Amino acid sequence: MRGGTHAKWAACAAAVALAATACGGGDSGGGSGSSDGGAVLSSSWGDPQNPLEPANTNEVQGGKVLDMIFRSLKKYNPETGKAEDMLAEKIDTTDSQNFTITVKDGWTFSNGEKVTAKSFVDAWNYGASLKNNQKNAYFFGYIDGYDKTHPEDGSKQTADTLSGLKVTGTNTFTVKLNQKFSTFPDTLGYPAYAPLPQAFFTDHAGWVKKPIGNGPYTIESYTKGSQMALKKWDGYKGPDKAQNGGVTLKVYTDNNTAYTDLMAGNLDLVDDVPAAQLKNVKSDLGDRYINTPAGIIQTLAFPFYDKNWNKPGMEKVRTGLSRAINRDQITQTIFQKTRTPATDWTSPVLGKEGGFKEGLCGDACDYDPAAAKKLIKEGGGLPGGQVKITYNADTGSHKEWVDAVCNSINNALGNDKACVGNPVGTFADFRSQITAKKMSGPFRAGWQMDYPLIQNFLQPLYYTNASSNDGKWTNKDFDKLVNEANAETDTAKAVEKFQQAEGVVRDNMAAIPLWYQNGSAGYSERLSNVKLNPFSVPVYNEIKVG
Amino acid sequence: MGRYVVRRLLQMIPVFIGSTLLIFLMVNVMGDPIAGLCGDKQCDAATSAQLKKEFGLDKPVWQQYLTYMGHVFTGDFGTAFNGQKVTELMATAFPVTIRLTIVAILFEIVIGITLGVITGLRRGRPVDTSVLLLTLVVISVPTFVTGLLLQLLLGVEWGWIKPSVSTDATFGELIVPGLVLASVSLAYVTRLTRTSIAENRRSDYVRTAVAKGLPRQRVIVRHLLRNSLIPVVTFIGTDIGALMGGAIVTERIFNIHGVGYQLYQGILRQNTQTVVGFVTVLVLVFLVANLLVDLLYAVLDPRIRYA
Numbered sequence: 001m002r003g004g005t006h007a008k009w010a011a012c013a014a015a016v017a018l019a020a021t022a023c024g025g026g027d028s029g030g031g032s033g034s035s036d037g038g039a040v041l042s043s044s045w046g047d048p049q050n051p052l053e054p055a056n057t058n059e060v061q062g063g064k065v066l067d068m069i070f071r072s073l074k075k076y077n078p079e080t081g082k083a084e085d086m087l088a089e090k091i092d093t094t095d096s097q098n099f100t101i102t103v104k105d106g107w108t109f110s111n112g113e114k115v116t117a118k119s120f121v122d123a124w125n126y127g128a129s130l131k132n133n134q135k136n137a138y139f140f141g142y143i144d145g146y147d148k149t150h151p152e153d154g155s156k157q158t159a160d161t162l163s164g165l166k167v168t169g170t171n172t173f174t175v176k177l178n179q180k181f182s183t184f185p186d187t188l189g190y191p192a193y194a195p196l197p198q199a200f201f202t203d204h205a206g207w208v209k210k211p212i213g214n215g216p217y218t219i220e221s222y223t224k225g226s227q228m229a230l231k232k233w234d235g236y237k238g239p240d241k242a243q244n245g246g247v248t249l250k251v252y253t254d255n256n257t258a259y260t261d262l263m264a265g266n267l268d269l270v271d272d273v274p275a276a277q278l279k280n281v282k283s284d285l286g287d288r289y290i291n292t293p294a295g296i297i298q299t300l301a302f303p304f305y306d307k308n309w310n311k312p313g314m315e316k317v318r319t320g321l322s323r324a325i326n327r328d329q330i331t332q333t334i335f336q337k338t339r340t341p342a343t344d345w346t347s348p349v350l351g352k353e354g355g356f357k358e359g360l361c362g363d364a365c366d367y368d369p370a371a372a373k374k375l376i377k378e379g380g381g382l383p384g385g386q387v388k389i390t391y392n393a394d395t396g397s398h399k400e401w402v403d404a405v406c407n408s409i410n411n412a413l414g415n416d417k418a419c420v421g422n423p424v425g426t427f428a429d430f431r432s433q434i435t436a437k438k439m440s441g442p443f444r445a446g447w448q449m450d451y452p453l454i455q456n457f458l459q460p461l462y463y464t465n466a467s468s469n470d471g472k473w474t475n476k477d478f479d480k481l482v483n484e485a486n487a488e489t490d491t492a493k494a495v496e497k498f499q500q501a502e503g504v505v506r507d508n509m510a511a512i513p514l515w516y517q518n519g520s521a522g523y524s525e526r527l528s529n530v531k532l533n534p535f536s537v538p539v540y541n542e543i544k545v546g
Numbered sequence: 547m548g549r550y551v552v553r554r555l556l557q558m559i560p561v562f563i564g565s566t567l568l569i570f571l572m573v574n575v576m577g578d579p580i581a582g583l584c585g586d587k588q589c590d591a592a593t594s595a596q597l598k599k600e601f602g603l604d605k606p607v608w609q610q611y612l613t614y615m616g617h618v619f620t621g622d623f624g625t626a627f628n629g630q631k632v633t634e635l636m637a638t639a640f641p642v643t644i645r646l647t648i649v650a651i652l653f654e655i656v657i658g659i660t661l662g663v664i665t666g667l668r669r670g671r672p673v674d675t676s677v678l679l680l681t682l683v684v685i686s687v688p689t690f691v692t693g694l695l696l697q698l699l700l701g702v703e704w705g706w707i708k709p710s711v712s713t714d715a716t717f718g719e720l721i722v723p724g725l726v727l728a729s730v731s732l733a734y735v736t737r738l739t740r741t742s743i744a745e746n747r748r749s750d751y752v753r754t755a756v757a758k759g760l761p762r763q764r765v766i767v768r769h770l771l772r773n774s775l776i777p778v779v780t781f782i783g784t785d786i787g788a789l790m791g792g793a794i795v796t797e798r799i800f801n802i803h804g805v806g807y808q809l810y811q812g813i814l815r816q817n818t819q820t821v822v823g824f825v826t827v828l829v830l831v832f833l834v835a836n837l838l839v840d841l842l843y844a845v846l847d848p849r850i851r852y853a
Contacts, residue, residue, distance in 0.1 A: 051629040154595040226713040257801045260709045428816040432581035
């Protein structure tokens, strides 16, 4: 502590000296930069990783923009997360496999072009076609003909368009799925399903430079890698018109700088409060800090391709590990309550009706060191006497919580070496090690939902060979229950089936649920009515300025 | 002189190839860059195979390197993962970093050398001692501490500057970041100049000049300073390269979208094309700056001749 104080004094002395010389050099004299027009707000942003095509954007930063400039058939209610009709007049089906979709009349893109059934079908065909390298192509995997436009083995595609899509009128088209999927209409709010104007296909390079959509905002200017200015589109006909004059998104490399800018009145909205600032955010911002549940769950997955983790009895070890983790303490001390201890494998944003069931995990998620020790012993002990939790150390303060989880496990088992963290330098390397099945113990697995459905929290993660089943867990009962649930036309019954499937996950402890992640944001005094949607993206169009 | 320059230019070739190869290998060792493109999900096999083919990642590393170098010589630095040409990224990033470097170098020259001359001429006096102490403090405090402190004090507490630099990154906005970036080198420049001046003050030619009755101003500037600047020029010359590459921390603190920002993002996303491209240019800058420094010697000290 004493050393710390000394260092502070020295640094202060240096700063004062430097500041003195700086004054001599003349100052830029900025002052707080309030934007002209009064009604435009500025918000922090990160450089999107991929070109801003709807079917190619799979992370929040690009998603933010798509959310402002596009409207799909459905839109997820920012508060309840329920899928509500937006461009869809009606979506009919009798067998949960063939759907007839009617698009509302009167919608246009911001360049004046009409939004028709063709706008959707062309966009979906583009997204599903292998040659276009769209990273969200798998979203169209349920549509008939996907295996032809996107052969799984990477061989040459034999069709350019999905045979399951047919335009039947100016405003109607039909969708044939390759399996029964009763909740398919509810997935259509995902940005990948957005309609695209003809300009996208005729002048693709120009479109990517300055995307044109049908949402409440239009892009005024876009300087790649540094900022995007969005303006309210006056011609927007939808019910959710923008309540402000526009949004300027500024790219920040470091969310700490964004937070400092907010403090200095140089920025209006920060939608990612840095972990280091969580302690003082209440005193800095008061009630201008929001912390609401988002559809993100963090889990620890296991390598089921490794015999050590897949032999009988290991489910007890996995459950034992789960019971050795003091979730309450970790979420309070490390995350300052921006995470909630998980008691099932979904997310509170689904709501009770949507399939979230508090306490579904039961005892298996309760902290009980004695039971943990007993379970692990019964199961044959930890493989190799030690678990290594692999994580990527470059973002998201993962190191802190992995160390805390390990501490918790070590304390519960009374063994200092029972658990250690195994950091991997970059996220890309972490992912490639997972893909190459190189994990030898539990590893960090985060899941951000694509759409607020219980199906999305289970099928992609635990179904045999599913796209994000990183641990390669496989269980016949689970697969059977999921298939039955998808075929169920009654939503309530489908949800029930999914929850039964979740029970199978619990009994085998296919992954240890850790906590639900919240979205957090802070904003300036100029703003009001700031909310985060279940995807932890600010609801920009509802923000009021001034 | 001409032959010397040619020889030095030829020497650059192996250095250039060696350093680019090293960087290329290092970025490749980090693993599969495509895996990081799909978030926490796994890219579907077909798409990732297609992407690998497009970025040439399916070929052996030596072949990738050769194709890359072939392209570089025709001025094509490849495409970043977000679909932008690397040359386009350079065109936006380098002007910003060059401005930042100019500000930093100016600080080094103006403040560093002035302080060095003053302290060198007044050795042992209170001015000397306090400046020495001050430089010691500056050298021992890491850049990110000075950076964050100045940002907090000037930007938030006193509101003199904006805590972050806008997209335009004009000279005015870059003064504080430039000072932060220069601070450590500035202290070294001061100390180097001071030692050099103090040493040369006792040399024969200075005594002669004083004895001739030359005005004090002229003795100091023409005779003493010019001869004392050689080590300082070397330092500043090599520092140009170091400042441009080393701006990562400063650029991050002040949110400047320059070379450091592009490099940082390139490394995080394992974007070989961006990282190798930017480093290649930095290597070139470094080599050229070194050559210029060596040539400057001859200008400063007529005794030095290059054959």
